[in-house]
Amino acid sequence: MASPGIVANCRKVVCIGRNYADHIKELNNVRPKKPFFFLKPPSSILEPGQGPVLRPKGVNLHYEVELALIMGRQVQDLPEDDSQGALDSIAGYAVSIDMTARDVQEEAKKKGIPWTAAKGFDTFLPISNYIPKSAIPDPHNLELWLTVNGKDRQRDSTSLMLFRIPRVLSEISRVMKLEEGDVVLTGTPKGVGKVEVGDVMRAGAMVGGEEIEGARIEVG
Amino acid sequence: MASPGIVANCRKVVCIGRNYADHIKELNNVRPKKPFFFLKPPSSILEPGQGPVLRPKGVNLHYEVELALIMGRQVQDLPEDDSQGALDSIAGYAVSIDMTARDVQEEAKKKGIPWTAAKGFDTFLPISNYIPKSAIPDPHNLELWLTVNGKDRQRDSTSLMLFRIPRVLSEISRVMKLEEGDVVLTGTPKGVGKVEVGDVMRAGAMVGGEEIEGARIEVG
Ligand SMILES: [Mg+2]
Ligand SMILES: [Mg+2]
Ligand SMILES: [Mg+2]
Numbered sequence: 001m002a003s004p005g006i007v008a009n010c011r012k013v014v015c016i017g018r019n020y021a022d023h024i025k026e027l028n029n030v031r032p033k034k035p036f037f038f039l040k041p042p043s044s045i046l047e048p049g050q051g052p053v054l055r056p057k058g059v060n061l062h063y064e065v066e067l068a069l070i071m072g073r074q075v076q077d078l079p080e081d082d083s084q085g086a087l088d089s090i091a092g093y094a095v096s097i098d099m100t101a102r103d104v105q106e107e108a109k110k111k112g113i114p115w116t117a118a119k120g121f122d123t124f125l126p127i128s129n130y131i132p133k134s135a136i137p138d139p140h141n142l143e144l145w146l147t148v149n150g151k152d153r154q155r156d157s158t159s160l161m162l163f164r165i166p167r168v169l170s171e172i173s174r175v176m177k178l179e180e181g182d183v184v185l186t187g188t189p190k191g192v193g194k195v196e197v198g199d200v201m202r203a204g205a206m207v208g209g210e211e212i213e214g215a216r217i218e219v220g
Numbered sequence: 221m222a223s224p225g226i227v228a229n230c231r232k233v234v235c236i237g238r239n240y241a242d243h244i245k246e247l248n249n250v251r252p253k254k255p256f257f258f259l260k261p262p263s264s265i266l267e268p269g270q271g272p273v274l275r276p277k278g279v280n281l282h283y284e285v286e287l288a289l290i291m292g293r294q295v296q297d298l299p300e301d302d303s304q305g306a307l308d309s310i311a312g313y314a315v316s317i318d319m320t321a322r323d324v325q326e327e328a329k330k331k332g333i334p335w336t337a338a339k340g341f342d343t344f345l346p347i348s349n350y351i352p353k354s355a356i357p358d359p360h361n362l363e364l365w366l367t368v369n370g371k372d373r374q375r376d377s378t379s380l381m382l383f384r385i386p387r388v389l390s391e392i393s394r395v396m397k398l399e400e401g402d403v404v405l406t407g408t409p410k411g412v413g414k415v416e417v418g419d420v421m422r423a424g425a426m427v428g429g430e431e432i433e434g435a436r437i438e439v440g
Contacts, residue, residue, distance in 0.1 A: 011231055012261045017333065030331070038334035039259040041232040043396050056395075076342070111250075112329030113237065114258035114336075117395045122296070175276075175337045176263050 006070060006094060006130055007047060009181030013040040013125065014172050015066075015098060019162050019187025026190050035163045035171045038115050040098070040185075044124040052220035053099055054123045055197050063195055064098040064188035065146035065154045065203045067139060068127060069165065071184065076177040078170045086166035089178070093131040093139065095205050095215045097146070098185055099124035102194075126201070127183075129214045136207060139165055143206040144189060148199050156189030226290060226314060226350055227267060229401030233260040233345065234392050235286075235318060239382050239407025246410050255383045255391045258335050260318070260405075264344040272440035273319055274343045275417050283415055284318040284408035285366035285374045285423045287359060288347060289385065291404065296397040298390045306386035309398070313351040313359065315425050315435045317366070318405055319344035322414075346421070347403075349434040356427060359385055363426040364409060368419050376409030 014037050018024045024031050046053065055061055072091030079085070098119070105118035136142060139158060146154040163171070168186060172178060195201060198220070205215040234257050238244045244251050266273065275281055292311030299305070318339070325338035356362060359378060366374040383391070388406060392398060415421060418440070425435040 012263065014261075014336075032333075036333050036337070038336045039261060039340070041234075041259060041396050043232065043399060109332030112332055113252075113256050115334045116234075116258045117256070120259070120396045122395075122397055175342075176261050176340045177342055179263060 005181070006127060006183070007042060007045045010042045010045065010183050011179055011181060013042060013045070013183045013185065014178070015040055015119070015185040016163065016168055016187045020156065020160050020189040021162060022190035023188055023192065026192065035168055037172055038119060040125055041120050043122060044120050046123045046126040046219065048129055048217070052123070053126060054121065056101065056121055059101040060103040061195055062100045062102045062192050063146060063148070063153070063201055064100060064192050065144050066096050066098050066185045066188050067142060067144060067158055067205070068094040068096040069184040069186065070094060070130065071178045071180055071182045074177055074179050075169060075173045078173045080167055080170040082170070083166040086169045089169065090133065092133050093136050095128040095144065095203050095217055096185055097126045097201060097203055097217060097219070098188060099126070126217050126219045128217050131212060131214050135212050135214065145206070146191070146201060146203040148193070148195060148201055153193055154189055154191035158186070160189060161186060225401070226347060226403065227262060227265045230262045230265065230403050231399055231401060233262060233265070233403045233405065234398070235260055235339070235405040236383070236388055236407045240376065240380050240409040241382060242410035243408055243412065246412065251382070255388050257392055258339060260345055261340050264340050264342060266343045266346040266439065268349055268437070272343070273346060274341065276321060276341055279321040280323040281415055282320045282322045282412050283366060283368070283373070283421055284320060284412050285364050286316050286318050286405045286408050287362060287364060287378055287425070288314040288316040289404040289406065290314060290350065291398045291400055291402045294397055294399050295389060295393045298393045300387055300390040302390070303386040306389045309389065310353065312353050313356050315348040315364065315423050315437055316405055317346045317421060317423055317437060317439070318408060319346070346437050346439045348437050351432060351434050355432050355434065365426070366411070366421060366423040368413070368415055368421055373413055374409055374411035378406070380409060381406060
């Protein structure tokens, strides 16, 4: 089954940067005092079965597995301490891979210009099927994993998020309202790295030692 | 008449930075060798009559008047020299104000982090009514203007664009496909500056010495 409506209903994809301490270290980045975020265009979403991630010529292409939140209603100026309101505003989840042209991003960082191109190529957001909320009782207690050609590359718990989901949704919604169908990426744990043409990425999520079947991504 | 469908049909707003030489100078920026771009979320669009631009607390809020293109069809990998293809892909135009939290943007530039918050607050994209293509025979020969409290602040011809529309659409579409309803902002001429609470911005466009009536913006 294709993800029902994730792309069709999505008007923006908001992504948190640097939300896991060990990932910040591996890229020699500075730990942020508050969450910061960027946008990927909805046109970058790659649904299950839509086939390979494009490798723009000469680009150092990195994977970043992330928990995606699919918003269920409008959220504006959410108070930071409204954990229940934050969780209630989420309609469901997905596993996603925030593909990143790392060299393009590094150049943008040096020049102080936007990350948009580095993050926004077509196919740069492989996403799983829609995961119903009931399958993830606690989004802060989920094991995310990603393999390349069968080798483990990322495997960590969402409990390691520096800024938890209510804080993330609060920060975003105090700048830009979130709308039904918007997608929020919550950051990647350590282990990011390069993929070459022909590599196969698989990703997924586990709850209490069990795979969530609908959470699988397999993409060339 | 409200802009028919500009917001409703918009999935992304792609904005070109630094596309007029005198504006680059006034902000002490480096002239880019090729166009770069960033995204504003559709949720930042403020249609005619939707009332004032919000001033986030403590922010140095700047206006930037720009010609907006409303895309009429999907564009992917447009060749740089396909001027006719570029113009044919445009359904219509609008005048827009790319509101910018200048201090937030300067901090982001220094830190090498995204411009998203600086550009993406709710109400940060006042837009005019939809301007039919027939009203603008040549988008590179249009006078854009903006006043604050009745005083001229920006008034320049789109003939001054460093990268003309076909080049801009080519660069964007080689990264991310443009889709019907997407909005492209083509950069701001010189004269950007601060607005305070209570200031009234007016903006518009002239062709051959005549105002385009549907192009007017008036916003507090
Ligand atoms: Mg990421
Ligand atoms: Mg967007
Ligand atoms: Mg601008």
